[in-house]
Amino acid sequence: MSKVIIILAIALVLVAVVTGVLLKLLVFSNDESNDESESTGQQCVINPFEVDPHPLIFYSQTVDWIYPIHGETVLRFEQGTSLDFICPGRQIIINNTLTEKESLTGQCVSDTIFLIDGVNIEWGTLICSNYHWKSIEITGNSCIGDGKELITGFETDDGRFITALTICFNPQLEIAYYTFINQTSTINQRVLDTPRPSFIQGFGIYTIGSATSYYVRAQQRATINTLVGLPENSTKYIQDSGNYFLSRGHMTARSDGFYAAQQNATFYMQNIAPQWHTVNGANWNQIEIDLRDYAEASASDLQVYCGVYGVTTLPHEETGDEIELYLFVNSTHKLLPVPEFYWKVAYNSLTKAAVALIGMNNPYKESFTPICEDISSNLSWFTCNSELVNGYCYACTVPSFRKIVTTLPDFTTEQLLT
Template identity: 25%
Template sequence: MIRQWILPLCLFVLHIPFSAAKSCTIRVPEDIPHDGEPIYLNPDESGFRITGKVTKIESLSVFCPGRTIESVPCQRDGHSLLVAQKKCKGRILSELLDTREKCGKSGTLIEIGFQLPSKHFYSIYSSCFDRKSLSPLYTHHVLNGKGVKYRVKQPRKTFREGKGVYIGVNMDELYKGQLERFRKLFGAKQQFVLSSKTSQLFLSRGHLSPEADFTFGTEQHASEMYVNTAPQFQSFNAGNWLRVESRVRALANALQDDLHVFTGVLDVLQLANRKVFLGNGVVPVPALFWKAVFHVKTSAAIVFVGANNPHAENGAPSVCKDVCTEAGFAENSFSNSTLGITICCALKNIVKQSKVVLPRDIEGRKMQHFTKLLTSAEGRNGN
């Protein structure tokens, strides 16, 4: 689970609290430096969260790896923080922390985030990862509904493996070599995967926790880790799965509240009666992607399930009864196999099949309450 560590400040952390009369404001994204964006923290070393385009705040700390945590003073007029002047040199790289906690059917929990000078780890999101198959089973992050419209848009960087996970496997080469691999598996004239230059029938690095769900550039770049990806057909990635991700962000914006989001995979895709892996028995191509969305305050949730197979001749995934219309999330495109046939499920169906480990504030609630999340009218009003 995502942990925002709450810690006593160490002596080397400089924190200058502001009085209520000298509270400051920070504008996002305007006040955030385009290059050299640092990690933004509260004085207790939890992650700083914006509450809208303009966030009123009495204190803010910034951190660049290899340096100490610094507090950001108010400007003389007391109206804004000198945020733009605080920059880091070079790209800030997120790290992996193996908690060794068991999760899912066969996974261990990995936190993705940043090691702070106090020796504590600031986690952005977590991945329940199967080290045998080299595949995430699911990820978990919290979507800030008050900040979803004001994220800092940063150009995507390259995906990274992290230390000690993909031993003996080059993930970048596996994705680049997929066309050759499919020809070896299914013959030179196979049509399951085509060149990415001419078609969307290729396997992209499909985010589980989406880059666009995070506010700051450092958080977005932290999502660019292979423990947060699974092979996903681009026609599905840019089709119905993108629609699902957009609807979830619209929902968070409409609620103006946090949503817990779990995103995972189920089963291995079979083409021509053969299970498909990018490597030799590792990095399976999922048959299904699922996304469970929780609004804790109203004890409500919805689960989206999409088929990762543009060649499917059968109907919708058979994991549950489709409740998209009932829950207000129906889309005409959801029945399009090229875009990825997508349905909505009650939570209990996915919990049973994925063995997802839920946070305590969700786990103790009655599952029958998790069927609807929001009406379509409210959800469509989000941006």
């Protein structure tokens, strides 16, 4: 009898142990399942270009642009993250209903849902009533001695200014010394095919009236022909058709902006200089492409400066003397110089690596002497060709570049951007 009792006791103990193990496994399984459920619901993941024009998105009360993680095309936000949705100068529309507000604050709920004014709102139902209203401002800061610092971007209804582009403007020649942007490593995931805006110039910066009027082909032809001793209507240099004319050449390119708002903010006259169109659509365009491709391939966020240097020349018809070219000329002033060359400097602040890229700006020149040692062969990603008519281009180290071009802001360079 005692043996039976002992066996039964052992059996009961075993049943209890097995039951306990099973319960623990069940609880663990449920916990793990709950963890997976929570982890998939803890983020909002959105396509920033799902609607057009979409509200600009910023972490609440900040002005720093938000970009996808390198290698992705979406924006990710942790659950509960507070964000501002902004349509500068416009109104936000939700589910086809005008809110009469240009900014709203919301919190990430999950997936594409945000809590705005106590209501769960789907990201794809948020849209701006029109494209963002941009502006250009004089900051009051100086740059490069006599330069005036300008910023283009967007004013918000709570007093913030969201900068898209910084310009150091030369008030003596009414052209920029340089422009500056922070370029994201995801630049090749930028929005494409949005409407191209017209150039504007703001107020209180130029003294020459409408700057864009001096780029009209007939006007630039008359001005340049007068300078070099040709009849006003001669088509020797500024032709009636084709690419031999001076275009409004972007310093910071439209395609250097990730969002449509950033791209549109490049269409200020203060961001351009006279550039021969044979150069603008050829080698200079390739320099811009090469640098964007480098940023994407190397996963590098870059600080990018773009500027102009010198004044290009053409020979006088009678004397043969080289005459500097300007688009604005009167009895006392020569303004809007046609640059000798464009330059672009890219800098990685994490690695202290930098490079200077140079594009000549005169299709009628038969030879050029580089201003610094050409190290293009050290850059596997630099594909610009050396055809003179398309704008002879080359690369230099930043220290050697600085010996000639003194308008580049200071930063520490330790290696070449390769």
